[in-house]
Amino acid sequence: MISQKQNKKQLKNIQINLMNTKLNHIAKFKTFTKTENLESIRNFVFENSTKFGFNDYKAEELVLAVDEACTNLIKHAYKSNPEDSIVIELNSCENSFIVKIIDNSPSFDPRFVQDPDMVQYRNDYKKGGLGIFIMKSLVDSLDYQITNNGSIKNVLTLTKHLV
Amino acid sequence: MNDNLKINLVNKQDITCFYLSGQLDAHSAPLLEQEIEKSIQINNKFVFNLSNLDYISSAGLGVFMSFIQDIRENNGDIKFAELNERVKNVMDLLGFNHIYDITETEQEAIEKYSN
Numbered sequence: 001m002i003s004q005k006q007n008k009k010q011l012k013n014i015q016i017n018l019m020n021t022k023l024n025h026i027a028k029f030k031t032f033t034k035t036e037n038l039e040s041i042r043n044f045v046f047e048n049s050t051k052f053g054f055n056d057y058k059a060e061e062l063v064l065a066v067d068e069a070c071t072n073l074i075k076h077a078y079k080s081n082p083e084d085s086i087v088i089e090l091n092s093c094e095n096s097f098i099v100k101i102i103d104n105s106p107s108f109d110p111r112f113v114q115d116p117d118m119v120q121y122r123n124d125y126k127k128g129g130l131g132i133f134i135m136k137s138l139v140d141s142l143d144y145q146i147t148n149n150g151s152i153k154n155v156l157t158l159t160k161h162l163v
Numbered sequence: 164m165n166d167n168l169k170i171n172l173v174n175k176q177d178i179t180c181f182y183l184s185g186q187l188d189a190h191s192a193p194l195l196e197q198e199i200e201k202s203i204q205i206n207n208k209f210v211f212n213l214s215n216l217d218y219i220s221s222a223g224l225g226v227f228m229s230f231i232q233d234i235r236e237n238n239g240d241i242k243f244a245e246l247n248e249r250v251k252n253v254m255d256l257l258g259f260n261h262i263y264d265i266t267e268t269e270q271e272a273i274e275k276y277s278n
Contacts, residue, residue, distance in 0.1 A: 068221060131220075
């Protein structure tokens with residue numbers, strides 16, 4: 001009986017822990033939405049993700065995913081208005097590396113973009129539209145939220161696990 | 164402005180070889196676009212030697228996609244050679260090997276034009 005009680009208690013604790021999972025803040029980078037800043041965004045993500053424990057190959061996958069997300073924002077959401085800024089926030093949670101890309105452009109939820117038919121794509125020699133596909137392919141999960149703390153912000157979250 | 168990509172062109176017989184070094188992303192893609200635009204006025208057979216290209220994103224790949232149809236309609240082609248692993252991984256992810264000839268060496272790519 002006692003052990004069952006303990007089990008229940010432990011289980012409850014685990015659930016509470018999961019709900020209150022605190023993200024460990026790693027680093028934050030704010031820059032203007034100009035394509036010339038993509039390189040520093042990539043360096044920022046690469047340095048911190050390799051420090052976290054990713055090998056170069058995995059870190060480069062994450063770097064490309066973040067590049068694609070930021071390129072989309074710069075090219076489409078902001079229409080390349082260099083006055084706007086973008087924030088890249090890096091966090092970790094156990095063996096997960098979590099990249100939050102925060103901006104205040106008009107909302108666009110990439111989760112609902114259908115994957116392209118690659119055969120059709122190649123036959124038609126299409127030029128663009130692959131960024132979101134690449135992004136989804138290279139991370140373990142992708143989440144999108146709109147927050148409103150005084151001003152409306154989009155938060156795109158890319159998560160990649162160490163193993 | 165576009166200092167993260169260097170482009171050199173060398174004509175070898177009737178083939179124009181592009182040597183790209185640095186990073187081909189949304190920032191440098193317009194520069195490459197301009198160079199290809201100029202080159203297709205005089206030639207339609209291209210080899211891209213990518214041995215010194217460290218990085219490519221979909222914006223860079225999009226440049227090739229935007230020209231390939233016109234080039235092929237004029238009996239020309241774009242072939243890639245000497246990709247480093249990083250660039251090759253991205254091209255594989257998108258199945259570029261199904262669209263383009265990708266060879267180990269530049270010489271192989273050039274020879275494919277005479278086959």
